[in-house]
Structures are given as structure tokens and as C-alpha cells.
Amino acid sequence: MEDRSEQLSRPGVEALDAILGQPFGVLDDGLVRVVDYMGDDAAVVQAARVSYGAGTKKTSDDRGLIRYLLRHRHTTPFEMCSLKLHVRVPMDAWRQWIRHRTASVNETSTRYSLAIDAAQRTAPQQWRIQAVNNKQGSDGWVDEDLGRKLSDQEADLQDKIRCVYNERLEQGVAREQARKDLPLCTYTEAYWKIDLHNLLHFLALRMDSHAQKEIRDYATVIGEEIVARWVPLTWEAFQDYRFKARYYSRIEHEILAATTRGNLEQARTTAAQAGWLRVTKSGALARHRERGEFELKLETLGLPIPWAETGEL
Numbered sequence: 001m002e003d004r005s006e007q008l009s010r011p012g013v014e015a016l017d018a019i020l021g022q023p024f025g026v027l028d029d030g031l032v033r034v035v036d037y038m039g040d041d042a043a044v045v046q047a048a049r050v051s052y053g054a055g056t057k058k059t060s061d062d063r064g065l066i067r068y069l070l071r072h073r074h075t076t077p078f079e080m081c082s083l084k085l086h087v088r089v090p091m092d093a094w095r096q097w098i099r100h101r102t103a104s105v106n107e108t109s110t111r112y113s114l115a116i117d118a119a120q121r122t123a124p125q126q127w128r129i130q131a132v133n134n135k136q137g138s139d140g141w142v143d144e145d146l147g148r149k150l151s152d153q154e155a156d157l158q159d160k161i162r163c164v165y166n167e168r169l170e171q172g173v174a175r176e177q178a179r180k181d182l183p184l185c186t187y188t189e190a191y192w193k194i195d196l197h198n199l200l201h202f203l204a205l206r207m208d209s210h211a212q213k214e215i216r217d218y219a220t221v222i223g224e225e226i227v228a229r230w231v232p233l234t235w236e237a238f239q240d241y242r243f244k245a246r247y248y249s250r251i252e253h254e255i256l257a258a259t260t261r262g263n264l265e266q267a268r269t270t271a272a273q274a275g276w277l278r279v280t281k282s283g284a285l286a287r288h289r290e291r292g293e294f295e296l297k298l299e300t301l302g303l304p305i306p307w308a309e310t311g312e313l
Helices: 041-049 059-071 076-080 091-097 144-170 175-181 196-206 213-230 232-243 250-260 264-273 289-301
Strands: 024-026 030-038 082-090 104-107 128-130 138-141 187-195
Touching (some): 024 213, 030 213, 041 059, 041 076, 076 196, 082 196, 144 175, 213 232
Antiparallel strands (some): 030 082
16 A cells, blocks of 8 residues: 655744744734644645645645635635634633634633632723714824823723632632633633634724724734734735725625716615605715715725715715
């Protein structure tokens, strides 16, 4: 029988091996570190070609195939790679993180062990203002004098709650009940294992500028410090075809086509038929989220907004 041991040996990525176990700090007391990984860019290519043998294709061929796969949303080959991380993250950010249900997770249990004696604190200049047009987002920063007051209040509250928690334990209260008033800023730790396809989906959502800053900080570290080292060809294609790409709906495509031809009347008609140009009693255009998102795309392309004179935007 042919000896295929060399072909079947576990691939290693030197750049990622160099940071195995190395903690990358996030926020004031959080971290992300690589525990283990399986596969690399070549594993993606191997899965796509099935009969791929080491040394039979050039690196440029691999890059082209990976870019084709991501460009055309062929996802299965990327599922052949996986990454296991150890993370330390505030519970409020962890709640968003754990919504990505396609990973395997084992989190520290405060029924069995003491809660981590650390809580994420906010610097005076880091308090954000609620966004007016986005119920789940922020926009701008509070005055630093107010920020100092808020930070002082935060520290006092966290210290008080931790003191109550410790007193309950000292008095014999069960850990599973003593923990119930711990704040969401308390750090938790977990092992998080996920395949590359679902990891890229996580990064696309959580690195986005609309994601909450705290989880965006974690996603950015995972992407730029870990994934970029692990699968550089996939990371490049992800940047080009997913994260920094722009997609257009059927309506947007029709409006864009009419706009680039200079037929602004047709563009306005299409927008009106789609319900984008409703007018308020004051005569101004009513707020429309999809229209607003498309206007940003037009601005990025340096194209005029066809309905700019229809009303106030």
C-alpha cells in the first residue's frame, strides 16, 4: 500500500504557532488567546479540490481558488478548518457573543467556582451617548466631567456588589445563589471552538462599525491578530469580498443603473414605487432606513442622490 503519511501529516502554520497561548489584551482586563487549531489555507483548497496533493498546485492557484470560493459563497471548504480560543470577556459582551450558536462552548461556571474578581470599568472619556436614529447603538461621547462622575459611580457600585457577593459566600450561601446580583460587567472565561466559515460570519457581524464597541474590540483582535496569521489567503479574500465589500439589492441595482445612466427621473420612480419617498406632513421626506443606507453607498461611489431635491434628508 502506498505510504501517504507525509500527505496526511497535520499541517502547521508557523505564524500561528508562534502565538499559541499568547494572550492578547482586550478592554481593561479581557483577553483572547489561541489554544489550538486545525487546518490552514491549504486545507480549504484540499477540501475544494478533494484530490489535491501537496505540491501539485502553485500558491497563486490556491489564492485564486480561495478567492473564487468566497466570492461565490461556497462555504463547505472553510468548515474544514477550526480554531479554539480561550477568551476572558465581560458578561454583557458575552451575551452577544454566545448568540453565535454554531460554536462549541465551555464557560466557567459560577455554581462550581468563584466568580472572577474583575469587572470591566469605563474610563471617563469612554462613556457613549445613545444614538438618535439607532435604538441599539451609540453616537458620540459624553462630556468628560460627567464621564468622571459616571466612572466614580460605576466603581462604587461594582465594589459594593462584590462586597455583598463575598459576604454571602462567607456566610455559607450557595454559590449558585450568591452570584445572582453580580453585574453584567463581571468578566467570565470560556473556551470557544468554531470552524472557519462560521468564524468569518462572526467577524463580519462583530467587526462591523455598527456592532457594540466592546465586542467589536474582541472581534478585531481575533481577526487581525489571529485569523490573519492563521489563514492569510482566506483573510485577504474575506476582506475583499465580504467585510469591505458592498452588496446591492434588486431595487438598489435598478436605481444605481438608472443613476449612472443619468436617468434620475427613472431612479426616483423606482424609489417611489419601493415606498422610499414617502413625505411627511411638513413636506420633508420621511425617514427610511433602507433608503438611508443606500444613500451612503451612493456617496461612497461619488454619485448624486436622485431624490435630493424631493425633500429634506
